[in-house]
Amino acid sequence: MIEARSLTKRYGDTLAVDHLSFAVEPGKITGFLGPNGAGKTTTMRLILGLDRPTSGSVTVNGKPFPQIAWPMREVGALLDAKAVHGGRSAYNHLLCLAQTNNIPARRVDEVLELVGLREVAKKRSRGFSLGMGQRLGIAAALLGDPGILMFDEPVNGLDPEGILWIRNLMKALAAEGRTVFVSSHLMSEMENTADHLIVIGRGKLIADCTVQEFIAANSQQSVRVRTPQADQLAKAAAAVGATVRTDDDGRLVLLGIGTAQVGDLAFENGIRLHELTSAQASLEQAFMELTASSVQFHAETPMADGAPVAPAGRAG
Numbered sequence: 001m002i003e004a005r006s007l008t009k010r011y012g013d014t015l016a017v018d019h020l021s022f023a024v025e026p027g028k029i030t031g032f033l034g035p036n037g038a039g040k041t042t043t044m045r046l047i048l049g050l051d052r053p054t055s056g057s058v059t060v061n062g063k064p065f066p067q068i069a070w071p072m073r074e075v076g077a078l079l080d081a082k083a084v085h086g087g088r089s090a091y092n093h094l095l096c097l098a099q100t101n102n103i104p105a106r107r108v109d110e111v112l113e114l115v116g117l118r119e120v121a122k123k124r125s126r127g128f129s130l131g132m133g134q135r136l137g138i139a140a141a142l143l144g145d146p147g148i149l150m151f152d153e154p155v156n157g158l159d160p161e162g163i164l165w166i167r168n169l170m171k172a173l174a175a176e177g178r179t180v181f182v183s184s185h186l187m188s189e190m191e192n193t194a195d196h197l198i199v200i201g202r203g204k205l206i207a208d209c210t211v212q213e214f215i216a217a218n219s220q221q222s223v224r225v226r227t228p229q230a231d232q233l234a235k236a237a238a239a240v241g242a243t244v245r246t247d248d249d250g251r252l253v254l255l256g257i258g259t260a261q262v263g264d265l266a267f268e269n270g271i272r273l274h275e276l277t278s279a280q281a282s283l284e285q286a287f288m289e290l291t292a293s294s295v296q297f298h299a300e301t302p303m304a305d306g307a308p309v310a311p312a313g314r315a316g
Contacts, residue, residue: 076150081130086126199287224275
């Protein structure tokens with residue numbers, strides 16, 4: 001388990017992490033989300049003892065990371081896949097890590113096989129593609145067979161097969177009872193992978209809940225309807241307080257009303273329905289809604305003629 005209590009980190013006048021408290025529990029995948037500049041990487045560095053907190057504390061299995069005798073045997077981390085000596089082969093890079101953490105050399109071959117790098121094990125890492133470098137970083141995180149895994153943008157540079165592989169790997173690790181903590185900007189991937197979410201903005205905790213709870217709490221209920229009597233249904237829905245819109249396919253989108261109530265309205269008013277679907281917001285939509293006030297960097301969206309329009313995008 002990872003546990004932070006009032007964790008705070010200040011760099012000069014910048015408050016990167018602001019009295020952050022949370023727990024990352026075993027047996028589940030916990031997604032760590034936030035806009036750029038929210039303090040995610042700083043928080044992960046504080047967990048791993050790479051930075052010292054200004055105040056507060058963070059522990060790994062009940063003790064500060066620097067007090068762990070064999071770190072890689074308790075915590076495996078991927079923060080920067082490029083942090084590898086380019087002149088070393090994949091095998092020698094992992095072997096050096098194994099020797100410094102009292103890990104058997106045979107484990108090097110095991111993790112190279114696991115991440116799909118066995119055939120390039122003797123090649124120097126400077127010639128690796130971004131995806132291959134990412135796999136080598138994941139191999140290093142798995143080297144000590146730790147109970148806690150921390151990944152920062154683990155699918156960066158991976159092809160679709162690689163993304164599916166790391167997703168299934170993380171799920172398997174969590175199913176074994178390990179603690180899996182994942183930071184990512186890919187909301188669609190987090191929606192498919194994470195069980196629980198910790199969301200921060202400007203260094204502060206703004207959500208700590210399951211994925212479904214997060215989506216439900218930060219998005220509005222909506223129903224999509226296809227009917228030849230759209231005008232009649234729109235009036236009936238508006239009369240009971242629903243907000244009515246029309247999507248690109250000509251379907252009605254009713255906000256603030258459930259499918260059962262729409263079905264009852266249609267029955268009571270003799271309206272034929274060809275389609276009635278409850279629409280749930282995506283994790284990305286809910287995330288954008290919740291963190292809109294926490295975004296530090298906004299970008300303008302250019303028009304076709306090059307003229308900018310009002311800020312609509314967010315720096316990724």
